[in-house]
Amino acid sequence: MPALVAGIHAKTMRCAEGKAFKHFALAWMAGTSPAMTARVFLSIVILAAPAIADEAFVTAQGADALSIVDLSKMQTVATLPIGGKPAGVAVSRDGARAFITSPEGKFLTVIDAASRTIEKRIPVEGGPLGVAVSPDGKRVYVADLYGRRLVEIDLAGGAQRSVGVGAMASGVAVAPDGKTIIVADRDDNALSLIDAATFSRVATIAVGKHPFGVTIDASGARAYSANVESDDVSVVNLASRKVVATLKCGSRPYTVALAKGRVFVANQHADSVSVFDAETLAPLQTLKVGEYPEGLAVSGDGARIYVANWFSNELWAVDAQTLKVLGKAETGDGPRAFGAFIRGTK
Amino acid sequence: MLRTLLRMRKPFTRSPWGDIAATRRRILGAAAGLAVFLPIAAFAAHGASPLKVVETTIVDAPPEKVWAVVSDFAHADWLPGVARIEASGDDVPDQARRRLIMADGGVIEELLTKRDAERMLLGVHREGDDVKRLPATNYTALITLRPAEGGKTQVEWKARFYRGYPNNDPPPELNDDVAIAAVTAMQRAYLAALKTKVEAK
Numbered sequence: 001m002p003a004l005v006a007g008i009h010a011k012t013m014r015c016a017e018g019k020a021f022k023h024f025a026l027a028w029m030a031g032t033s034p035a036m037t038a039r040v041f042l043s044i045v046i047l048a049a050p051a052i053a054d055e056a057f058v059t060a061q062g063a064d065a066l067s068i069v070d071l072s073k074m075q076t077v078a079t080l081p082i083g084g085k086p087a088g089v090a091v092s093r094d095g096a097r098a099f100i101t102s103p104e105g106k107f108l109t110v111i112d113a114a115s116r117t118i119e120k121r122i123p124v125e126g127g128p129l130g131v132a133v134s135p136d137g138k139r140v141y142v143a144d145l146y147g148r149r150l151v152e153i154d155l156a157g158g159a160q161r162s163v164g165v166g167a168m169a170s171g172v173a174v175a176p177d178g179k180t181i182i183v184a185d186r187d188d189n190a191l192s193l194i195d196a197a198t199f200s201r202v203a204t205i206a207v208g209k210h211p212f213g214v215t216i217d218a219s220g221a222r223a224y225s226a227n228v229e230s231d232d233v234s235v236v237n238l239a240s241r242k243v244v245a246t247l248k249c250g251s252r253p254y255t256v257a258l259a260k261g262r263v264f265v266a267n268q269h270a271d272s273v274s275v276f277d278a279e280t281l282a283p284l285q286t287l288k289v290g291e292y293p294e295g296l297a298v299s300g301d302g303a304r305i306y307v308a309n310w311f312s313n314e315l316w317a318v319d320a321q322t323l324k325v326l327g328k329a330e331t332g333d334g335p336r337a338f339g340a341f342i343r344g345t346k
Numbered sequence: 347m348l349r350t351l352l353r354m355r356k357p358f359t360r361s362p363w364g365d366i367a368a369t370r371r372r373i374l375g376a377a378a379g380l381a382v383f384l385p386i387a388a389f390a391a392h393g394a395s396p397l398k399v400v401e402t403t404i405v406d407a408p409p410e411k412v413w414a415v416v417s418d419f420a421h422a423d424w425l426p427g428v429a430r431i432e433a434s435g436d437d438v439p440d441q442a443r444r445r446l447i448m449a450d451g452g453v454i455e456e457l458l459t460k461r462d463a464e465r466m467l468l469g470v471h472r473e474g475d476d477v478k479r480l481p482a483t484n485y486t487a488l489i490t491l492r493p494a495e496g497g498k499t500q501v502e503w504k505a506r507f508y509r510g511y512p513n514n515d516p517p518p519e520l521n522d523d524v525a526i527a528a529v530t531a532m533q534r535a536y537l538a539a540l541k542t543k544v545e546a547k
Contacts, residue, residue, distance in 0.1 A: 269471075292506065311488060311504065
């Protein structure tokens with residue numbers, strides 16, 4: 001059923017009378033009269049496809065699409081054509097929307113996550129890549145890879161403003177209180193610290209070589225950057241704005257996720273995930289995963305991690321406690337899933 | 347029997363390995379041989395969209411025999427256009443490097459990123475980019491062998507790379523299509539050479 005919704009919607013995107021057709025199609029699927037109002041149709045869609053399980057919104061860059069994976073079944077249940085080589089993703093905290101960056105197409109796609117439909121496309125100059133959402137879901141932060149800037153988009157009014165950051169801005173993370181934003185300035189080997197209220201750059205913090213993915217912990221105390229070229233992770237104390245530890249990882253660490261008091265790091269060349277104790281920072285284990293792991297994210301309840309494997313076109317589920325592989329789902333070609341790609345139910 | 351999983355959108359006509367006078371070859375070869383063996387910058391600047399090309403072939407030989415050739419990172423002189431090889435690092439992943447001294451006098455430097463005898467999987471990263479030779483950057487290959495019917499071997503040569511131009515709005519000669527076509531042609535040539543080498547043994 002959800003796949004059908006997505007399929008029909010994809011057609012409506014190219015259809016001149018798309019809106020009317022979509023309403024007709026949804027009504028037809030629900031077995032009701034097409035004469036009913038749009039408001040009623042919307043509630044039918046929500047009833048027809050409730051979020052009973054966590055979902056993964058996986059950007060499949062080679063396929064130019066978004067693969068939506070039902071994580072209870074570990075199955076791709078919908079594919080949305082996005083265009084512009086989608087790479088970055090951020091799902092809002094309430095699960096209502098997903099935001100997808102298309103660096104080649106120079107736009108951000110806003111997805112209505114429940115109905116799995118494209119709400120709108122917002123042009124973003126340069127090369128939109130890393131993306132994060134404010135905790136209240138009102139603002140989206142997009143790193144422009146080529147323009148040395150972070151763009152803030154006010155979703156209600158559509159206004160954009162930008163702040164200068166370092167060279168090849170990549171990953172973006174927002175602190176849980178929404179007050180601080182971190183950007184990985186890849187080619188500057190540094191993180192930019194942005195004050196969200198004034199939208200100004202208040203500090204730069206030197207980290208390892210070529211930081212790409214950045215993550216902030218649930219308490220907002222620490223940030224972690226995966227440093228691709230120095231094969232390590234920098235642990236940053238956000239209050240003192242200093243690197244407090246460096247964790248040696250496998251070859252080409254790309255992204256970091258935090259779950260069950262542990263730090264997980266996806267290593268692209270090593271086909272592995274390094275696991276550390278978040279308290280002691282001691283290395284615990286190295287897990288073999290699929291080929292060329294990239295995006296890494298945590299389930300809504302914090303019990304599992306999910307890793308997107310770019311070469312083998314798979315999403316793997318791993319138990320964050322036992323570190324056992326729980327399942328694999330096939331995705332579209334070239335899954336990046338760069339960002340907070342899980343739509344949680346808890 | 348080559349199978350392209352990625353459709354070539356433009357015909358590839360230019361040979362990456364041009365012929366060159368023997369004299370110049372010897373001089374340049376000697377110069378390259380004298381060069382100090384230093385690791386060069388491992389990663390060049392690149393954009394946001396890695397590309398993938400997967401090519402496969404069937405070699406009429408058992409996997410062990412094919413693996414013996416594929417895994418010999420230091421002596422892969424069967425690669426098309428290679429005159430000789432200088433290698434270091436004893437086939438240890440992330441340490442082993444090779445300099446392919448090309449017949450045309452050019453040099454390609456590569457790092458061994460993976461060597462898994464059990465899974466029969468070899469990973470190679472091209473160090474430094476020369477878009478005149480190959481209009482692509484950050485080329486990384488994974489070569490995987492799998493048993494095929496009749497005691498034969500399926501060889502998969504897949505690559506991750508970026509287009510030759512590191513930013514948005516590439517010039518036509520360095521766009522995604524050109525990079526995909528060039529890598530496709532190169533990997534087909536590599537597989538054909540491997541097939542010839544193994545089957546002739």
